[in-house]
Amino acid sequence: MATTRFLTEKFGGYRIAKQPPIDEELTRVGRGTPAGELLRRYWQPILHSADLKDLPVPVRILGEDLVAFRTTAGAVGLLERHCAHRGASLEFGKITERGILCCYHAWHFAPDGRLLEAPTEAAQNPYTGKLCQGAYPTKEFAGLVFAYLGPPDRVPPFPFYDSFARKDFHFGLGEPDGNKINIQPTNWLQMMDNTPDQAHEAFLHCMHSGPQFLDQNRRPITELAIIGELDWWETPTGLACHEARRVGPDIWVRSMELFFPNCVQVCRPPVFPPAYPGGATEVEYPPFLIRWKVPLDDTHTANYSIIFYFHGEPADYFTRPTPAAKALYNDRTYEDMQRFPGDFEAQVGQGPIAIHAREHLGHTDRGLAMFRRMVRDGIEAVRRGDDPKNVNRGASGPIPTYSRETMVRLPPPNSPEADKKLLRDTSRRVFERSLAAAAR
Numbered sequence: 001m002a003t004t005r006f007l008t009e010k011f012g013g014y015r016i017a018k019q020p021p022i023d024e025e026l027t028r029v030g031r032g033t034p035a036g037e038l039l040r041r042y043w044q045p046i047l048h049s050a051d052l053k054d055l056p057v058p059v060r061i062l063g064e065d066l067v068a069f070r071t072t073a074g075a076v077g078l079l080e081r082h083c084a085h086r087g088a089s090l091e092f093g094k095i096t097e098r099g100i101l102c103c104y105h106a107w108h109f110a111p112d113g114r115l116l117e118a119p120t121e122a123a124q125n126p127y128t129g130k131l132c133q134g135a136y137p138t139k140e141f142a143g144l145v146f147a148y149l150g151p152p153d154r155v156p157p158f159p160f161y162d163s164f165a166r167k168d169f170h171f172g173l174g175e176p177d178g179n180k181i182n183i184q185p186t187n188w189l190q191m192m193d194n195t196p197d198q199a200h201e202a203f204l205h206c207m208h209s210g211p212q213f214l215d216q217n218r219r220p221i222t223e224l225a226i227i228g229e230l231d232w233w234e235t236p237t238g239l240a241c242h243e244a245r246r247v248g249p250d251i252w253v254r255s256m257e258l259f260f261p262n263c264v265q266v267c268r269p270p271v272f273p274p275a276y277p278g279g280a281t282e283v284e285y286p287p288f289l290i291r292w293k294v295p296l297d298d299t300h301t302a303n304y305s306i307i308f309y310f311h312g313e314p315a316d317y318f319t320r321p322t323p324a325a326k327a328l329y330n331d332r333t334y335e336d337m338q339r340f341p342g343d344f345e346a347q348v349g350q351g352p353i354a355i356h357a358r359e360h361l362g363h364t365d366r367g368l369a370m371f372r373r374m375v376r377d378g379i380e381a382v383r384r385g386d387d388p389k390n391v392n393r394g395a396s397g398p399i400p401t402y403s404r405e406t407m408v409r410l411p412p413p414n415s416p417e418a419d420k421k422l423l424r425d426t427s428r429r430v431f432e433r434s435l436a437a438a439a440r
């Protein structure tokens with residue numbers, strides 16, 4: 001039977017290809033897979049520092065089962081979960097000053113994997129001091145433990161973005177649903193595709209489910225329902241994603257940033273109507289979070305966020321979903337999910353691994369296509385033996401970022417066409433200014 005992916009026949013469901021294959025190259029995250037090897041070239045958050053207490057913590061990341069622990073001397077270890085002796089799980093091990101003892105026969109491993117002692121063996125044996133349990137390097141930053149799972153000779157510098165260097169911020173952790181992390185039963189790529197897909201904000205987060213975001217005064221942002229002019233620019237670190245909207249006499253340039261390959265930066269939303277300081281005609285809003293979307297395996301992805309608060313401001317997520325539409329997360333009734341769908345429903349509804357061969361991309365999907373192209377280029381770079389984008393080896397000082405959520409007082413010109421052009425030009429000007437600031 002002939003099937004088609006571009007159906008033009010009414011009542012033609014029978015003709016559709018039912019099971020086109022997934023894009024294996026972009027979606028699989030296990031070791032040896034193309035995207036899995038790319039993702040292994042970056043530091044990834046794996047848990048909160050505060051969760052490393054007196055017991056080992058099982059960790060799953062990039063399809064690998066590991067165990068994290070903190071020695072009583074304070075060093076963090078991240079080891080293969082199954083002991084190199086006979087495979088007992090180190091999650092049942094005992095933490096020591098120098099490492100962890102396996103529960104089964106007390107083989108003793110250091111945080112770097114070295115076998116320190118093997119009490120089942122004679123003093124002279126081929127293992128002690130030589131054999132290593134699989135181990136990965138870790139780093140702690142802002143209350144998160146990060147791990148690097150790639151080749152040991154390619155460890156990248158930690159991605160210290162300029163937002164981390166701001167003296168006016170202190171850092172918070174967590175997700176707006178009150179959970180420490182948020183895990184979605186979906187592939188990493190469709191969670192990342194969501195960032196350059198700004199068109200969904202007006203529909204999903206405002207018109208379809210009612211306004212789902214609050215401004216800094218906790219007022220629902222109804223202005224999100226205005227459809228804007230979209231644009232995307234590749235940056236040294238990833239992709240800047242803009243949407244410029246007309247809001248009365250002002251232009252709202254919404255600006256999200258994708259840090260390649262699996263991290264995003266989001267700014268504080270404006271206050272409406274905007275207050276322009278001291279007669280200025282523009283006001284910028286600072287970043288408010290950097291969020292990694294970490295693949296646990298092919299079909300589960302965890303959000304880990306570092307949230308920026310001003311000193312003196314309570315460390316309370318100021319964009320909690322509105323009570324009427326708590327649709328950003330997943331602990332709701334099925335009826336609520338149907339009435340007020342949010343990112344969770346949109347992304348999980350695409351299936352465990354979204355099938356690109358079923359898609360019909362349009363002009364609002366250009367940024368998403370740019371991102372997927374970037375992932376393919378990154379995979380190629382790894383295959384060639386090069387560093388992929390945003391590894392920043394040899395960077396001196398903080399890594400510049402480019403998201404600048406901005407309001408501009410610029411009343412509309414005479415025609416809708418002229419206004420569209422003004423929106424696009426203003427959006428580009430905001431981006432070019434952030435590029436120029438980064439170059440200084």
Ligand code: FES
Nearest residue numbers: 083085086102105
């Ligand atoms: S299985 Fe771990 S020490 Fe024997």
Ligand SMILES: [Fe+2]
Nearest residue numbers: 200201205343
């Ligand atoms: Fe969204």
